[in-house]
Amino acid sequence: MAATPGDLDIDVLTGELWICLCRGSWYSISGTDSADRRATGRQKSTATHGSYHRWVWLLALLACMMSGCHSRPYPNRPITIICPWAAGGGTDRLARFLADAVQRELGVPCVVANRTGGAGAIGHQAGASARPDGYTLTLITFELCTMHHMGIAPLTYQDFDCLMQWNADPAAIIVRNDARWRDLNEMLQEAREKPGQIKMSGTARGGAWDLARAGLLLANGQSVDDIVWVPTLGAAPALVELVGGHVDAVCCSIPEAASVRDQVRVLAVMADQRLECEPDVPTCRELGIAWTAVGWRGLAAPRGLPPQVKQTLMSVCRRISQSQEFTEFMGTNGFQIAIREGEEFVRFLAEQDRIWKQVIEKTGFRPETKGS
Amino acid sequence: MWHELARPEIWVPWLLGMAFGILVGSTPGLTATMAVAILLPVTFHLPAMAGLAVILGVSFTAIFAGDIPATLLRIPGTPASAAATLDAYELQRQGHGAPVLLTNLFCSAIGGLVGVGLLALLAPQLARWALRFSSFEYFWLGVFGLSLSAVLTPGQAWKGMAAAALGVLASTVGWDEVAAVERYTWGRTELFGGLGFIPAMIGLFGLAEVFRSASHRLARRPDARLEIRSASSRALRTVLAHPRLILQSSLLGTLIGALPGAGADVAAWVSYGLAKRLSRRAQQFGQGCWEGVVAPTSANNAAVAGAWIPALVFGIPGDAVTAIVVGAMLMYNIRPGPNLFHENIHQLHLLLAIAFLTQLFLIPAGMIGILGFRLFIRLPHSLVMSAVVVFCVVGAYAIEQKWFHVMVMFGFGLLGLWFDRHQVPVAPFILGMILQPILELNLRQGLIKSDGRFQAAWERPESLVLMILTLAMILGPAMWHVVRRIVAGIARPRTSESSP
Numbered sequence: 001m002a003a004t005p006g007d008l009d010i011d012v013l014t015g016e017l018w019i020c021l022c023r024g025s026w027y028s029i030s031g032t033d034s035a036d037r038r039a040t041g042r043q044k045s046t047a048t049h050g051s052y053h054r055w056v057w058l059l060a061l062l063a064c065m066m067s068g069c070h071s072r073p074y075p076n077r078p079i080t081i082i083c084p085w086a087a088g089g090g091t092d093r094l095a096r097f098l099a100d101a102v103q104r105e106l107g108v109p110c111v112v113a114n115r116t117g118g119a120g121a122i123g124h125q126a127g128a129s130a131r132p133d134g135y136t137l138t139l140i141t142f143e144l145c146t147m148h149h150m151g152i153a154p155l156t157y158q159d160f161d162c163l164m165q166w167n168a169d170p171a172a173i174i175v176r177n178d179a180r181w182r183d184l185n186e187m188l189q190e191a192r193e194k195p196g197q198i199k200m201s202g203t204a205r206g207g208a209w210d211l212a213r214a215g216l217l218l219a220n221g222q223s224v225d226d227i228v229w230v231p232t233l234g235a236a237p238a239l240v241e242l243v244g245g246h247v248d249a250v251c252c253s254i255p256e257a258a259s260v261r262d263q264v265r266v267l268a269v270m271a272d273q274r275l276e277c278e279p280d281v282p283t284c285r286e287l288g289i290a291w292t293a294v295g296w297r298g299l300a301a302p303r304g305l306p307p308q309v310k311q312t313l314m315s316v317c318r319r320i321s322q323s324q325e326f327t328e329f330m331g332t333n334g335f336q337i338a339i340r341e342g343e344e345f346v347r348f349l350a351e352q353d354r355i356w357k358q359v360i361e362k363t364g365f366r367p368e369t370k371g372s
Numbered sequence: 373m374w375h376e377l378a379r380p381e382i383w384v385p386w387l388l389g390m391a392f393g394i395l396v397g398s399t400p401g402l403t404a405t406m407a408v409a410i411l412l413p414v415t416f417h418l419p420a421m422a423g424l425a426v427i428l429g430v431s432f433t434a435i436f437a438g439d440i441p442a443t444l445l446r447i448p449g450t451p452a453s454a455a456a457t458l459d460a461y462e463l464q465r466q467g468h469g470a471p472v473l474l475t476n477l478f479c480s481a482i483g484g485l486v487g488v489g490l491l492a493l494l495a496p497q498l499a500r501w502a503l504r505f506s507s508f509e510y511f512w513l514g515v516f517g518l519s520l521s522a523v524l525t526p527g528q529a530w531k532g533m534a535a536a537a538l539g540v541l542a543s544t545v546g547w548d549e550v551a552a553v554e555r556y557t558w559g560r561t562e563l564f565g566g567l568g569f570i571p572a573m574i575g576l577f578g579l580a581e582v583f584r585s586a587s588h589r590l591a592r593r594p595d596a597r598l599e600i601r602s603a604s605s606r607a608l609r610t611v612l613a614h615p616r617l618i619l620q621s622s623l624l625g626t627l628i629g630a631l632p633g634a635g636a637d638v639a640a641w642v643s644y645g646l647a648k649r650l651s652r653r654a655q656q657f658g659q660g661c662w663e664g665v666v667a668p669t670s671a672n673n674a675a676v677a678g679a680w681i682p683a684l685v686f687g688i689p690g691d692a693v694t695a696i697v698v699g700a701m702l703m704y705n706i707r708p709g710p711n712l713f714h715e716n717i718h719q720l721h722l723l724l725a726i727a728f729l730t731q732l733f734l735i736p737a738g739m740i741g742i743l744g745f746r747l748f749i750r751l752p753h754s755l756v757m758s759a760v761v762v763f764c765v766v767g768a769y770a771i772e773q774k775w776f777h778v779m780v781m782f783g784f785g786l787l788g789l790w791f792d793r794h795q796v797p798v799a800p801f802i803l804g805m806i807l808q809p810i811l812e813l814n815l816r817q818g819l820i821k822s823d824g825r826f827q828a829a830w831e832r833p834e835s836l837v838l839m840i841l842t843l844a845m846i847l848g849p850a851m852w853h854v855v856r857r858i859v860a861g862i863a864r865p866r867t868s869e870s871s872p
Contacts (some may be wrong), residue, residue, distance in 0.1 A: 087409035093699065096413050113773045117565020118547045122772075125561050150552065153561060199821050204549030230820050231550045233813070236695060240632045240688045244503035246821065259687030259698045262709050332703055365552060 074134055074309045078109040081299075082130075082138045084123020086116045089234075090255060090333065094166065094297055095139045097329050101320045106312075119143060119204060121153040128159040132302040134309035137163075142208045142295045145352040149360040150206050157349040160300035161310060164317035165345045167330065168294035168338035169253035170271035171212035172281070174264050176242060179249070184268040184287050187249070191217075191226040201230040201238035202252040206365050209235070209251040212270055212293035215359045216284065219291035224363045239264075253295055254278060255334035270294070277334060296338065296352075298345060314342060377725060382422045385415075386726070389426035390433045390733060394741035397437030400447045400578050400760075401570060401767010404434035404676075405692040412700060420704035421719070425726045427700070431693045432730050435636055435676050436480040436738055439669055440745045443472050445760060447578040451570065452636035452672040454802050455644045457577060459657065459664030466660050470600075470742075474607035475662070476669045477738040479618060482611070483670035484731040486622035487629065487677025491684070492724045496713060498678075499685035502630045507818030508829045510633045512838040514811035517638060519846045520645035521800035532800040535791070539804020540811070542567055550816045562776040569805050571768040575781040576798050578764040580788025582757050587789075600739075610662050617647055617663055618670045625671030629678025633814070635691040636675035637806055643671035649845060677727065684708050684720070 079102060083095035095112045103110040115123035120143035127138025140160060147153050173184055181187040191198050202209035210231070214224045227249075232238040235252035239260050242250045249267075250257070254275065257264060266281045270293040274283060284291045299317060301310070320326055321339045330337050340348050377383065389411065396407040407430045415423030438449030443460040456476065463472045490498060521536030522529045545556045546566030557563040611618065621643040628639035647667035648657045657664045679690030680697075687708040689695035701708050712720055749756060768781035791798055822828030830836045 087406070087696070089699070092409075100413065115772050115774065117772070118561065119549070119552075119564075121547070121561060122565050152547070152554075152564070196823065204552070206552035207549075228820060228823075230817055231813075232817070233549060236689060237632065240503065240682075241506060243686055243688065244506060246506035258702055259708055262711065263686065332705075334702075 074306075074312060075106050075108045077135060078111060079103075079106070079134070080136050081110060081112050082123050082127040082136065083112050083114045084116065084120040084127070084139070084141060084143075085114070087114050090253075090335070091139060091141055091297060093333060094335065097326075098139070098166075098299065098320065101323070101325065102316060105316045105319060119147065119150075119152055119207065121147055121155070124155050125153055127300070128155055128302055130302045132161070132304040132306075134301060134305060134313060136302065137313075138300050138302075139297060140300045141297050142352075145349060146206070146208075146211060146356045146360060149357050150365050157300075157346065157353065159303055161303050161305040162298060162300045162345045162349060163310075163313055163342065164321065165296055165298035165338055165340040165348065166321070167335045168296040169255060169336050170269045170275070171209055171216075171251055171293045171295065172254050172257070172269045172278075173216075173267040174239075174242065174250045174252065174257055175248065175267055176245070177263060177265050179265065181267065183282070184284070184289075187267065188217075188220055188222065188226075188289075192222055195223065195226045196228050198227045198249065199230050199247045200227050200249045200251055201232050201241055201247045202235050202250045203231070203238070204233065205229060205231040206360075207231075208293075208295045209253075211356060211359050211363070213251045214363045215293055215355070216270065216289065216291050218359060218362055219284075220289050258334050271336075275336065294338075296348075298340075317341075374725070376421070376722060377729070381419060382425055385418055385422045386425035386429050386730075387733070387737075389429035390730070390737045391740075393430040393433030394437045394737055394744075396430070397434030398440045398449045398741060398745055399767065400441055400449055400763050401574050401770055403450045403570065404431045404438075404452075405696070406770070407431075407434050408693050408696050412696060415700065416703060420701075420706055421722055421726070423700065423704060424697070424723055425730075427693070427697055428723075428727050428730050429733070431676050432480075432484055432673060432727075432734055433737055433741075435672050436477060436669075436734060437741050438672075439476040439480070440473060440742060443476065444469060444745065444749055445578070445756075446581045447760065447764075448573065451573060451806070452640055452675070453668075454573060454577070454637065454799070454806075455640040455668035455672075456665070458644070458799055459659075459661050460669075462658070462660035463662070463665065468606075468660075470603035471606035471610065472665055473742045474604050474739075475610045475665055477735060477742070478607055478611045479666050479670040480673040480738070481731045481734045482618055483622040483625055483672070483674035484677055484734065485728070486619065486670075487626040487674035488724065488727045488731060490623075490626045491677050491681055491727065495681045495685050496710075498627070498630050499682045499688075502632065502682050502690075503686065503688070504834050505631050505633065506832075507814040507821060508832070508835040509838055510631070510810055510814040511818060511829065512835060512842050513628075513631075513634060513638070513642075514807045514814065516838075516842040516845055517642055517645070517803060517807045518811065519842070520641060521803055528795075531794075531796045535796050535798070536800035536804035539801035540808045541804075542572065542801075543569070543805040543808035544812070550813065550820075562774070565772075567780050568768075568771065568777050570771050571777040571781040572784045572805060573802055574764050574767050575784025575786075576788040576791075576802065578760060578767075579781060579785025580792060580798070582760050582764075583785060583789045584792055585753070585757055610666065614663060614666050617666055620650075621647065621667040621670040622674040625674030626678035626681075628671070629675025630681040630690055632682055632688055632690055633810060635679065636672040638810070639675035639678075640668035640672040641803055641806070644668045646845075649848075680727070684712055684723075685710065 081095050081099050083092050085091040092114060099110040099112045115126045120141060124138065124140060124144055127136065130136035144155060144157055148156050175181065200213055210229050213227060213229060217224050217226055230247055235256035238250045239257055241247045243260055243263050254277065266278060268284050268287060269275055269281050270284050270291055272292055274281065393407060396402040397404060408427050411426055411430060415426050434450060435452050438453035439456045439460065440449060442448045442453040442456040443464050446457050446461040448454040448457055460472050460476065518536055521532045545563055547564045548555050554564065624643045624646060625639040628634050628642060629636060644664060644667050647663050648654050651663055653661060679694045682688040682690050683694040683698050687698055689698050698708055706719060764781060765778055768777045771777055788798055818828060830839050
């Protein structure tokens, strides 16, 4: 194989580049300085020599890189946070805030990857099947506790090392300002008397808020079909339908309705206690219905995280959750803060898993009972 | 007010945003929505108005810049430019590349101005009108759009309709949000999210074009000459020759853009279809007709402005970009909604001024974009085509960072080649993919809301009017033909000179 002068020049150039990259090791290997080598390199135009040098450099460079990788502790390269929902939404905003905070805490770049679709299944699946090295994290959401009951994907919270829960936004029943019901009980009473008359919307069929509606009806001793669910591609289009007068009510979280708040009334929130931002809105419990439903978000890593890495991440999460910026961020977005760490988070998820299993079974969403 | 806009913390990010918009818009696969989503975290560090200026600048320039590769390479830079590939590309092949691009630019700016004008003058009224649209109205809009498939491209109409049907079918793959079941996924998780409209579009237009140029021994090079003066005078003459069409397309674009359920891509297709229906040169459409350039490119920029109408008036986004904007405005402590038009009148005026000036800045920014892209085109053809393949892969991957989408893109590239071999038009396929969600979801939603009664599809006055318009558009030419023959039949005995 004959070498052309062009090849050699490229050799010299790449050699220079590598020298710049790892100066120290170059001197130790060749024992000459680069000006010297450049002079001789032009004259010795044998291909074997050139490629020999190239291999030496390449190995040296690889050695440098690998030793660098192994000697430096976690984290030493960019971290990815998978967001299972689309850019611009609430979950995405939280993911981007967390990425920014993690980057500042750990000093390595942290980026958000939106892996959307399949009612959240795609992002969660990607997050669960990533390598458990702490470089791929997932912003897990409510749907993780329902998708395996729904038959969407065989994923549960047990496929993740759950680090920290950040928030829990209760579902709210929202109607137009001029709606005919004064409170939730009036609405449910009408639904009982004229089943199927009231049309409610907020998510896809079987989505978080559809299940919240179904659970509410079940908890009130009613049939899930008393209020008809109109599926939409999210809370925003559902609110358009509500404000335009095409559906009667929307079930979604308070921050999702923030931009149309002046034009709607909140009948009740499915929370344990009243929200600070909506002190006049009663909880379902106050109205005599023992039912809560929250859409939660948390940070998790694939199962099998090394203990040290987990510890690092836990302490980072803890610092973020205690920071002023976090409180401010959650406040401006209207997200309800709900911090649960490690084991506590897992217990919460197990409880959620159990609750939603019952609701899904009674609504007939399970693929076995669907009969199709 | 104007001196506030002259502050560097506003205009510097604004112009940078416009430059970024040109870059992203002209790269196939990177959409305006993506550009805004990328820049959003940056804008939180800026004053509120600067942040909104960046978003406005990016979205308008990106939608224009999408027309540049559509014209020169037959690859739409953003989905809103897919309709521009038809006539703009044909004219470019006939050697009118530079005038077409400048026509695109001028029409985009005019369309944007009309849209912003309507936003400033009639926003509350238009937003109320847009909210009257519900499931069945969108359904009829979808039917109208789909009926265009028969007229979109010259040649056999049945091939266009078959392509549209295939597009609808391809778009049904994935998780069905209405019935909570999976369709055509074969249990594979990647298919849950569907095949992906953007990878399909990149494959069918971009990669197929590379395959095509590789299979033809003598590859044509896009016309790389650019005499700004003669080209702009040609473009200006084109614009001046079609004032009614530009106004019609811009108005239609703004109205469709203002609908929360339809965006710039639908606006471009519908105004193209309407232009063809109403044109005296209908048979020239698709073979290099200036009207086919003017209509979609005016409409898509007008639609970007239109999308702000419900966003500002009701806090209800008109498209994916304004969906991000509405969220961002809350972060800036600007509450969109009726109060913006009463209490925050100063902020509103500032916003409108920025939107207005963006249309004027679009012309120099667009010129720079065109010049830059032409430098790229001037490279050896093999290099350009290799770069296009790289862009196609990057674009398909960048949407959701999934290799699956790259595979889909290659698959659709091969499909596009097959379509080309059998003279099946690509445009109706894309139209079918765009309209399937609008058609199907709205029909099913409407039927759920009406407890399964089909009569509800024409019970409300809005849906009745739309249905009549849609049916008139579909059946109009045939009926007109029949009526004319009858009239001619009656008229013949008396006079022999019936109108041709």
